[in-house]
Amino acid sequence: MHARLVRSVAVAVAVTGALTWAPAASAQPSEPTPSASTAPAATSAPDADSAEITVKDSAGDALPGAAFLLLDSAGQEAGRGKTDAQGKLSFPDLAPGVYRLKETASGSPLHEVVADQDVIVTPGATTRLTATDPFKAAKVLLQAKDDKTGKLLPGATVNIGTGTSTLLTLTTGAKGTASGELPVSSRKTQFWVKEIKAPAGYDLYKPSKRFSAGPGAPVTVTVTNAKTTTGPKPDPSNKPTHKPTNTPPTPGKPSSGTGTGTPSSPGTDTPDADSSSTAAAAPVGDSTPTAPAGSLAHTGADPTPWIAAGAGLLVAGGIVTLIVARRRTADGSEPTDSGTAS
Secondary structure (H helix, E strand, C coil), X not given: CCCCCCCCXXXXXXXXXXXXXXXXXXXXXXXXXXXXXXXXXXXXXXXXXXXXXXXXXXXXXXXXXXXXXXXXXXXXXXXXXXXCCCCEEEEEXXXXXXXXXXXXXXXXXXXXXXXXXEEEECCCCEEEEEEEECECCEEEEEEEEECCCCCECXXXXXXXXXXXXXXXXXXXXXXXXXXXXXXXXXXXXXXXEEEEECCCCECCCCXXXXXXXXXXXXXXXXXXXXXXXXXXXXXXXXXXXXXXXXXXXXXXXCECCCCCECCCCCCCCCCCCCHHHHHHXXXXXXXXXXXXXXXCCCCXXXXXXXXXXXXXXXXXXXXXXXXXXXXXXXXXXXCCCCCCCC
């Protein structure tokens, strides 16, 4: 009588982060075998697979000596080791399932370890993954100083970054310093620093300074500020003069047409007179032309020549009258307008 032996193998499969179990394919031998009641059933071992880790830094360089620990789903150690000269580490003979990979040391003073991650091992395949160890952050010390005395200044705020990205903002405290960690992406990274707020009483340091920093290395950044200068008060004489206003002239003083009076000529006692008063002083019948009506106002010229001319005309008229009277007396005629004898 032929008997059939069915061998079952439990296979761990990762489904949505949980472990599930599925039966392996059954096999039916062609040769007769003892019955199950006379011999124990034979079982096969789980399939043996592996995982391979490659470790690099953010610059793409391989990192030898990085130490890793592999834990199974129950938290038990499934393997440990360090990367070789090519930055590689293999975990052979693993049962299919989900494992936890932990980096315990980067093997380099310039690098940090990566965060823990899951490794899924599938039947009949080698799981390969790459871990990138970040560079250690640079230690930045910021100082703000007086450009003349070197005194440390509180209240200075600066931005530090690379390219178009701002990575760090620092403000100096009461001692005039501030510190922070600056992430770096290579063994020597270029950065810029720009002051965005000056200390009280100082001008803003406008230029953008540049410096370089390495992983885990301390670096000091210094900005200098000049005191705000207080300029002299503006000279009042430099102020623009006010435009003249049309102020009416003071009575009794001639007007120049610009709103201000013109003083009398020095050295004379004759008061200023306008054209209308000069015309009134001339004798009746005088041939001297008078200012026509509607003429412009007197411009402040000296009236003395006009007065002298009028007096000269009066004297000349008296002389002519006297000569006529004497001629009539000589001819024996009586003067008609005189009441006295010649």
